Amino acid sequence: MTFDPDAVERAQAGDAAARDALLSAVTTPLRAFFRSRIGAAPEVDDLVQNALVRVYRGLDALQNPARFKAFAMKAALFELQDFYRGRYSSREALFDPDLPTPGSVDPEDVPLAMDLEAALATLTEHARTILELRELGYPYVEIAETLDTTEAAVKMQVKRAFEKLRGLLAAALVAFAALGAALGS
Amino acid sequence: MSDFDTLALYDALPAEERDALAAALKEQPALAAAFSRWRSLRAGVRAGLARDLPDRALLVLYALADDADALSDDERRQLDAARPALDAALDKHPGLVAAVRRIRDDRDAFEAAWSETVPETTRRTPLRRAETRRQPAAEDRPALRDTRLLRWPARIAAVVAVVAFAGVLTMLALRDAGWETVAGGQTVTLADGSTVDLADGARLQLSDDETRQARLLGGEALFRIVHDEAHPFELTTPNAEVTVLGTTFSVQATDVQTEVMLIQGAVSLAPRATPEKAVRLAPGQTSTVLALDAPTAPAPANLAAIDWTDAVFARGMLAAEVARQLSARFETPVALDAALGAEPVVGEFGADGLDDALAKLALALGGTVEADGPGFRITE
Numbered sequence: 001m002t003f004d005p006d007a008v009e010r011a012q013a014g015d016a017a018a019r020d021a022l023l024s025a026v027t028t029p030l031r032a033f034f035r036s037r038i039g040a041a042p043e044v045d046d047l048v049q050n051a052l053v054r055v056y057r058g059l060d061a062l063q064n065p066a067r068f069k070a071f072a073m074k075a076a077l078f079e080l081q082d083f084y085r086g087r088y089s090s091r092e093a094l095f096d097p098d099l100p101t102p103g104s105v106d107p108e109d110v111p112l113a114m115d116l117e118a119a120l121a122t123l124t125e126h127a128r129t130i131l132e133l134r135e136l137g138y139p140y141v142e143i144a145e146t147l148d149t150t151e152a153a154v155k156m157q158v159k160r161a162f163e164k165l166r167g168l169l170a171a172a173l174v175a176f177a178a179l180g181a182a183l184g185s
Numbered sequence: 186m187s188d189f190d191t192l193a194l195y196d197a198l199p200a201e202e203r204d205a206l207a208a209a210l211k212e213q214p215a216l217a218a219a220f221s222r223w224r225s226l227r228a229g230v231r232a233g234l235a236r237d238l239p240d241r242a243l244l245v246l247y248a249l250a251d252d253a254d255a256l257s258d259d260e261r262r263q264l265d266a267a268r269p270a271l272d273a274a275l276d277k278h279p280g281l282v283a284a285v286r287r288i289r290d291d292r293d294a295f296e297a298a299w300s301e302t303v304p305e306t307t308r309r310t311p312l313r314r315a316e317t318r319r320q321p322a323a324e325d326r327p328a329l330r331d332t333r334l335l336r337w338p339a340r341i342a343a344v345v346a347v348v349a350f351a352g353v354l355t356m357l358a359l360r361d362a363g364w365e366t367v368a369g370g371q372t373v374t375l376a377d378g379s380t381v382d383l384a385d386g387a388r389l390q391l392s393d394d395e396t397r398q399a400r401l402l403g404g405e406a407l408f409r410i411v412h413d414e415a416h417p418f419e420l421t422t423p424n425a426e427v428t429v430l431g432t433t434f435s436v437q438a439t440d441v442q443t444e445v446m447l448i449q450g451a452v453s454l455a456p457r458a459t460p461e462k463a464v465r466l467a468p469g470q471t472s473t474v475l476a477l478d479a480p481t482a483p484a485p486a487n488l489a490a491i492d493w494t495d496a497v498f499a500r501g502m503l504a505a506e507v508a509r510q511l512s513a514r515f516e517t518p519v520a521l522d523a524a525l526g527a528e529p530v531v532g533e534f535g536a537d538g539l540d541d542a543l544a545k546l547a548l549a550l551g552g553t554v555e556a557d558g559p560g561f562r563i564t565e
Contacts, residue, residue, distance in 0.1 A: 003303070014366070025303070028302040028303070029295070029298045029299045029301075029302045029303055030298075032298035032301060032302045033294055033295045033298035033299075036294045036297070036298055037291060037294060054440070057423050057440065058403075058423055058439075058440025058441070060366075060388050060402040060403055061388065061402055061403025061404070061423065061438070061439055061440045062257075062403075062440070063257060063258070063386060063403075064257070067254060067257070069299060070249075070252075070254055070255045070256075071440075073255070073292065073295045073296075073299075074245065074249070074255070074441075075440075076291075076295055077245045077249075077288060077291055077292065077295070078242055078245060078441065078476055080291060081241050081242070081244075081245060081288075082476075082477065085241065116226065116229040116230075116233070119226065120230070125279050128279055128280065129279040129280050129282075129283050130280075131227070131230055131280070132230060132234060132278055132279065132280020132281065132283075132284075133280045133283055133284060133287075134196065134227075135227060135230045135231040135234055135280070136234060136280060136281075136284055138284070138287065139197070140194075140197055142287070143283075145290075146283050146284075146286060146287045146290070147283065155194055155197070158193050158194055159190055159193045159194065161193075162192065162193035162223060163193075165223070165226060166219055166222070166223070
């Protein structure tokens with residue numbers, strides 16, 4: 001099996017053997033890639049399989065067979081983004097960013113009673129980067145890798161941000177309640 | 186760790202601590218209130234990111250754009266169109282800037298995985314240009330003997346994966362049974378009289394059983410679908426589905442994006458993975474499905490962008506512009522009296538030839554077609 005354009009074109013032309021060989025050959029680098037990013041997690045199998053489905057389904061639309069590696073890479077990167085968006089695993093499922101937390105009210109039901117941008121502006125850029133990366137779905141350990149620091153340091157930043165914003169939010173709520181009382185009296 | 190520290194990191198707690206937190210939230214109203222506000226703020230951060238970067242796949246394309254070989258021409262055009270909004274989002278959100286760095290790290294990790302697992306003999310000359318930038322130096326490569334030893338577990342894993350994937354392939358192969366594939370650069374007439382103009386490079390699959398179904402595997406196509414309310418025409422692309430009652434519309438599909446422009450009639454567009462997110466387009470509107478995201482909100486379409494067919498699609502276009510486009514497409518001068526050129530017109534001109542287009546345009550303008558030297562003129 002080769003990745004030369006002729007082989008890719010044969011697969012695109014409907015040569016089932018060529019297509020099977022192409023997919024089986026790309027399975028190994030995909031698996032190695034996903035393992036390098038998320039470790040030996042159970043989701044690796046799903047990531048590999050879904051990336052292969054992306055390759056399979058998109059192969060006919062690949063206009064330049066010489067770019068097959070880039071094409072497979074994009075399939076892997078898109079799939080990894082879906083993973084970070086929480087569409088895969090039960091990891092941290094209880095507090096999945098896209099799911100309501102059992103036992104608590106829906107976030108949309110609780111007004112912040114203050115300008116979100118103003119609140120975030122009180123944080124350092126480093127802390128805001130961490131919060132945003134987390135809301136993009138990256139686990140803390142990967143945030144630490146990206147920012148070239150330790151997971152403990154990242155979590156410490158989150159705690160400090162929470163403390164800072166908790167004070168601001170509480171003060172804003174007190175002011176909000178006082179305003180409501182004044183208007184009601 | 187205090188309860189409030191636990192709240193701060195609620196999204197990374199082990200199972201037993203989650204249970205403890207859930208119990209504490211029930212017993213302590215102040216804690217529950219702080220938790221709700223914290224989550225509201227986090228949800229606000231998330232909503233802000235989603236608002237400023239609705240299409241996450243664009244971030245991947247943005248991160249890869251510095252590699253000349255990584256993006257297809259379609260993807261590069263897509264990225265160019267989105268770049269102003271992306272730049273604004275990156276200016277506003279430091280987390281997105283860091284995410285771009287992370288995606289580039291992912292890219293480098295893929296390159297490393299490829300180099301380590303794809304045998305040297307399979308990396309052929311045509312791919313070399315794309316690989317040159319990150320290929321390890323020769324002295325960094327493992328010795329051949331060691332490499333072979335290392336590859337055996339990978340090969341075994343590959344065999345296992347292939348066996349597991351065989352079920353998927355079988356399913357997909359069965360899915361393709363009963364479908365005929367048609368290449369681009371031609372017009373296809375369906376059993377019900379509907380027609381599809383395929384641009385060069387487009388690939389369309391048609392159902393053998395003459396049902397009103399088709400699959401656009403990639404490329405650009407213009408559909409003129411015969412109205413049949415009882416049997417809607419169904420078109421799927423790699424990532425979206427379009428349901429049609431009877432209409433004319435253009436579709437441009439890649440492996441990650443589907444853009445629909447509706448010329449007349451009605452269509453609904455939805456991601457294949459989440460058909461409940463369908464949006465309905467009105468004539469003259471466009472919407473795009475990127476990867477698995479919901480369709481973009483319908484927006485005015487630039488019908489002039491459908492410039493690869495003989496037809497000119499006008500929806501409020503000035504008659505003078507229609508005449509100019511007809512002149513270019515049929516390489517025949519088409520002129521209008523000055524009083525007619527500023528009239529807006531609606532319709533499709535040119536699908537059935539220049540004579541038909543001129544007759545339609547003249548009818549729309551209340552004018553008359555006359556020979557005018559090597560071309561034609563429409564007079565009042």
